[in-house]
Amino acid sequence: MLRRRSAAVQKISDIAGVTEITPDAPISGRQHGSRAKCLQRLIRMGLPVPQTLALDVGTVRGIAAGQFPDTAQLLGVFPDGTLVSVRPSSADPDWGGPGTVLNIGMNDARHADLSQRIGRPAADALYRRFIQSYATEVARLDADLFQDETDIAAMCAAFEAETDDPFPQDPARQLADILRAMARAWEGTSARLLRQAKGAPADAGLGLVVQAMVLGVGDPAGGEYGSGVIQFVSSATGLPQITGRYLSQSQGREALLPGAGALYLTRDARGAALEDLAPDVFDMLQTHGAACRQRLREEMQIEFTIQGGRLNILDAVRVRRTSRAAVRIAVDLADDGVIPRDEAVLRILPRALSDLLHRQVDPEAHTDSFARGIAASPGAATGRLAFSARAAQAYAAREEPCILVRRETRPEDVRGMHASVGVLTARGGITSHAAVIARGLGLPAVVGASQITIDRKARALTGPDGRRFREGDVVTLDGSTGRLIVGAAPLLEPALDDAFQSLLSWADDLRDIGVRANADTPAEATQARRFEAEGIGLCRTEHMFFEDDRLTVMREMIFAERTEDRAAALEQLLPVQRADFAALFRIMRGQPVCIRLLDPPLHEFLPADRTGMMDLAGALGLPLAQVGERIAALGEFNPMLGMRGVRLGIAVPEIYDMQARAIFEATVESGTGVVPEVMIPLVSARREVELVKARVDAVAAQVRTATGEDFAYRLGVMVETPRACLRADEIAEYATFLSFGTNDLTQMTYGLSRDDAGRFMGAYVQQGVFTEDPFLRLDLDGVGELLTMGAERGRRTNPDVILSVCGEHGGDPESIAFCRAAGFDYVSCSPFRVPVARLAAAHLAIRDRGFPGAKPPDR
Numbered sequence: 015m016l017r018r019r020s021a022a023v024q025k026i027s028d029i030a031g032v033t034e035i036t037p038d039a040p041i042s043g044r045q046h047g048s049r050a051k052c053l054q055r056l057i058r059m060g061l062p063v064p065q066t067l068a069l070d071v072g073t074v075r076g077i078a079a080g081q082f083p084d085t086a087q088l089l090g091v092f093p094d095g096t097l098v099s100v101r102p103s104s105a106d107p108d109w110g111g112p113g114t115v116l117n118i119g120m121n122d123a124r125h126a127d128l129s130q131r132i133g134r135p136a137a138d139a140l141y142r143r144f145i146q147s148y149a150t151e152v153a154r155l156d157a158d159l160f161q162d163e164t165d166i167a168a169m170c171a172a173f174e175a176e177t178d179d180p181f182p183q184d185p186a187r188q189l190a191d192i193l194r195a196m197a198r199a200w201e202g203t204s205a206r207l208l209r210q211a212k213g214a215p216a217d218a219g220l221g222l223v224v225q226a227m228v229l230g231v232g233d234p235a236g237g238e239y240g241s242g243v244i245q246f247v248s249s250a251t252g253l254p255q256i257t258g259r260y261l262s263q264s265q266g267r268e269a270l271l272p273g274a275g276a277l278y279l280t281r282d283a284r285g286a287a288l289e290d291l292a293p294d295v296f297d298m299l300q301t302h303g304a305a306c307r308q309r310l311r312e313e314m315q316i317e318f319t320i321q322g323g324r325l326n327i328l329d330a331v332r333v334r335r336t337s338r339a340a341v342r343i344a345v346d347l348a349d350d351g352v353i354p355r356d357e358a359v360l361r362i363l364p365r366a367l368s369d370l371l372h373r374q375v376d377p378e379a380h381t382d383s384f385a386r387g388i389a390a391s392p393g394a395a396t397g398r399l400a401f402s403a404r405a406a407q408a409y410a411a412r413e414e415p416c417i418l419v420r421r422e423t424r425p426e427d428v429r430g431m432h433a434s435v436g437v438l439t440a441r442g443g444i445t446s447h448a449a450v451i452a453r454g455l456g457l458p459a460v461v462g463a464s465q466i467t468i469d470r471k472a473r474a475l476t477g478p479d480g481r482r483f484r485e486g487d488v489v490t491l492d493g494s495t496g497r498l499i500v501g502a503a504p505l506l507e508p509a510l511d512d513a514f515q516s517l518l519s520w521a522d523d524l525r526d527i528g529v530r531a532n533a534d535t536p537a538e539a540t541q542a543r544r545f546e547a548e549g550i551g552l553c554r555t556e557h558m559f560f561e562d563d564r565l566t567v568m569r570e571m572i573f574a575e576r577t578e579d580r581a582a583a584l585e586q587l588l589p590v591q592r593a594d595f596a597a598l599f600r601i602m603r604g605q606p607v608c609i610r611l612l613d614p615p616l617h618e619f620l621p622a623d624r625t626g627m628m629d630l631a632g633a634l635g636l637p638l639a640q641v642g643e644r645i646a647a648l649g650e651f652n653p654m655l656g657m658r659g660v661r662l663g664i665a666v667p668e669i670y671d672m673q674a675r676a677i678f679e680a681t682v683e684s685g686t687g688v689v690p691e692v693m694i695p696l697v698s699a700r701r702e703v704e705l706v707k708a709r710v711d712a713v714a715a716q717v718r719t720a721t722g723e724d725f726a727y728r729l730g731v732m733v734e735t736p737r738a739c740l741r742a743d744e745i746a747e748y749a750t751f752l753s754f755g756t757n758d759l760t761q762m763t764y765g766l767s768r769d770d771a772g773r774f775m776g777a778y779v780q781q782g783v784f785t786e787d788p789f790l791r792l793d794l795d796g797v798g799e800l801l802t803m804g805a806e807r808g809r810r811t812n813p814d815v816i817l818s819v820c821g822e823h824g825g826d827p828e829s830i831a832f833c834r835a836a837g838f839d840y841v842s843c844s845p846f847r848v849p850v851a852r853l854a855a856a857h858l859a860i861r862d863r864g865f866p867g868a869k870p871p872d873r
Contacts, residue, residue, distance in 0.1 A: 031073030047103025047221030064226040071219030078197035086186035103221035109209040112199040117144035119185035136231040228319040228326040230265045237323030245315040252342025260288040337369035338509040345513040364854040368392040376504040384477040387463030389496035390449035395436035396490040396502045401473040403430025423448040436491040443772035445789040453844035458493030462772030521856035528840030539601040541845040549606035551842020552820040584672040595680035608691035615658040617648040659696025678717040698737040700744040734758035739804035746808035756821030792829035827854035
């Protein structure tokens, strides 16, 4: 209840930096913040918003520095005796800000006046709340000081005892103190770091709004009094649903406090509802909500107060939402014609889609974390700890979910990864073997968990706090945050619903760069098709050899000393390779499949421990000593730069011959019309390509003759050495495509091991040596320059050469932007990153067209 304005009421134009929010006032989101701008839009819509003043960013900065507007003059703008609130108004509400303070102007005199008008209990409640807010926000007193105190005089006495000053009675001083406290809180170090972490610029400013209080408390005989919040969609799903709470005789967001005794909004069998208590008000809220959706082009949560049965709208903010809800809301707004499809696509951050593709730990659940590592593959999983691939396979055979734990994974651990629901390693980084394979399989993974100690003999791990977990103990692994959680945490299921499909369909209509998937197995290829990849951009053939039966034959080939023995082993591997490729071709239904010939050094197929060596000796019928000697002979000081890739193909050409034959025979057998792409790894010289191309072409001719079938294929190069980038003009003369493997290219450019970089990468980024982990985000200045040089030089001699990126950077939105700008034809990434890449590519195309709706609505 406001009194009439006195003749002495001040003109707002007399106060510099302060503007009354009216339909025509010069309010901007940049100068006054998103809350002030949103309130103006509500006023323009004719909603019942109390009188509000906006202080601009410059004025608030001045207040923090001690330069105050005349707060007595500012209060004079409002009718006599009006209590006011102060709320923060940053340019982006996600940046946070100081808390709202209500009932400013409350003092002994107004308490006495209000006691007569609305009753002593209501007046006491108003005064108590203000004393508590002022004491904690301005005087920085402990909130517990007043926790059990209800007497006003006792609260004021406690305040004076702590501060040596009586509780202030001058409303102008109260307002000045609160404005200063909020302005300085915004400038505090912790607040600045927090909002910068959320994307705010270093110089982000704060606006403030001063609003006339609608009390929400009063004599029930005069009508309903209370406050509440309402929204019209579920924050969890985005589906239509009226949610919120209402509490009689309350202010602000008291209705949301636990144990407040709040009412439901709609009729509910569990208790009383606002719809029954004040049906007219409830109908008005629905009308206002629909208007906000249409005019603000967003789903809003409305904060309201009822005073004497009359509805007042105090504020409206974007409904907080999960990634799942964000997609549903954007798609529904577009389907209803509220926003165009382009804008719906732009409203969803590409990385947010990761939350929809995997299980996630319920953010509302209480969990007990015992360690943390690098979040390497998104999603969450609960299972029993398994410390070896064999143990993981045993759990899988019993249909018990398990989490594979290793210091670091090797190729032979792939079988265990297939049998697991999650992967944990103590070493490694974002592009380590464990991380790459886990992302390809869609498994949650935490790598580089250096806080834990793994005891392989005891089959146990110890956390940093000394807690010990043995094989078979149940834990939850959160690959989205890097957390390791004790026991089975509550999980939310993935959401690939119709809204998700619609959004990506719209994205595909807009993007102008191709997106393929990296897939090594039929299961991964099926996942790639499910996410509508446009083919396979990288199939790593080495992973096909690690099944038990194949691994033994592969080892026989490695141990063969005579050419005939090696050929016999390869002849056994030929049909299984052919079957693998044929399965991929059938799944991809004629889409391109790029197959990388064998890349890793041969010793990776051999056991590293004594138990494995004994098993191998028994399988091959060889003495253990001979097996050990052969494994030692194949060992290298630096295998990453040793006998691998094309060097292996030239030194032992029968391997690549067998793989080429398997590819071409599978092409004929599958009958899908596929044009396979054969990729030569680790090339650094033109002559390497010439030699391998000659043999591959010869094998293709032999298969055509033997089958009587003609087929097409492409032969290209995986560009992953700096020299290959520098000599791309020569190499492109013999290649139909150049696919840049940015994982190894980053390693060689930096001289960094991706498996060991996790040990110090955090310190490097923190101290500014690197702005970001170059294995996570493509280094545009160094590696990016090599990519640009390679692309330009390759197209100089072969204008039709196809350019792509097939490293893990292929799923990173910023890296996709670079590739698109450099004229690449497609990117390829793990299947579960394909939706992210599709959406990111659409964002780039929309922004290039200068879409006018690219800026999200205020609040």
